[in-house]
Amino acid sequence: MDEVTDAGIYAQESSYLDRYVQLGVASGRVLRVTFPDTPEPDAEADHPVLERIFEYLDGLEEIEFDDVQVALTMPxxxxxxxxxxxxxxxxxxxxxxxxxxxxxxxxxxxxxxxxxxxxxxxxxxxxxxxxxxxxxxxxxxxxxxxxxxxxxxxxx
Missing domain, CATH: 1.10.10.10 (Winged helix-like DNA-binding domain superfamily/Winged helix DNA-binding domain)
Incomplete structure (x- = not known):
């Protein structure tokens, strides 16, 4: 998927969740999704995957993420x-x-x-x-x- 491109940390505040949604991205993959009260200081707000997450949180339509590449570094x-x-x-x-x-x-x-x-x-x-x-x-x-x-x- 082309949406996961720019490496870095991205975060936006969700009024629905009463906290931030934060993504860590590298090498074309999402490394982590977290829900901190305060985002990392260097977090940027704009990322296509983060935009899709907020569309999902709006609840207006069913959003799936099966095309988003997630780094699964585990057994x-x-x-x-x-x-x-x-x-x-x-x-x-x-x-x-x-x-x-x-x-x-x-x-x-x-x-x-x-x-x-x-x-x-x-x-x-x-x-x-x-x-x-x-x-x-x-x-x-x-x-x-x-x-x-x-x-x-x-x-x-």
């Missing part, structure tokens, strides 16, 4: 889980065991595999872009108030 099995999270459509939700079933080579009846799913969700570098709020009984990398607002936005 392969955790990356596989997060890739499956990206397949959960806007307004849908699954539970942790269903996500384990969706992920190749994981067994939803194996406690270690279920814990792996929970760890991957907790370590998600890009909430919203990788919509972990759509996993109803799993942890989210977004702060709980943000997760609840994202779930509410999608009617979950």
């Amino acid at each position: 392969t099995d955790q990356r596989s889980v997060l890739e499956q999270v990206r397949e959960i459509p806007y307004g849908d939700q699954v539970d942790v065991r269903t996500l384990a079933r969706m992920t190749p080579d994981l067994d939803p009846d194996d406690d270690e595999d279920v814990n792996l799913v929970r760890t991957a969700l907790d370590d998600n570098p890009a909430p919203i872009l990788i919509p972990d709020h759509r996993v109803r009984d799993g942890p989210s990398a977004a702060p709980p108030p943000v997760e609840q607002k994202l779930r509410s936005l999608e009617g979950l």
Whole structure:
């Protein structure tokens, strides 16, 4: 995708979330999405992915981010889980065991595999872009108030 181009830190304040949405971008990929109370001092406001996030937060239409490249620098099995999270459509939700079933080579009846799913969700570098709020009984990398607002936005 051509939208993730300029390396740097980008942030805008969201009145809906009552905090900033901040992106870290490098090498054509989003490295991280965070929700600080105060953005990094050198953060710039304008970035195409950030604009799309705010269109999503406006709630006027279903916005997906499956075409945005996210750097997933984590073990392969955790990356596989997060890739499956990206397949959960806007307004849908699954539970942790269903996500384990969706992920190749994981067994939803194996406690270690279920814990792996929970760890991957907790370590998600890009909430919203990788919509972990759509996993109803799993942890989210977004702060709980943000997760609840994202779930509410999608009617979950």
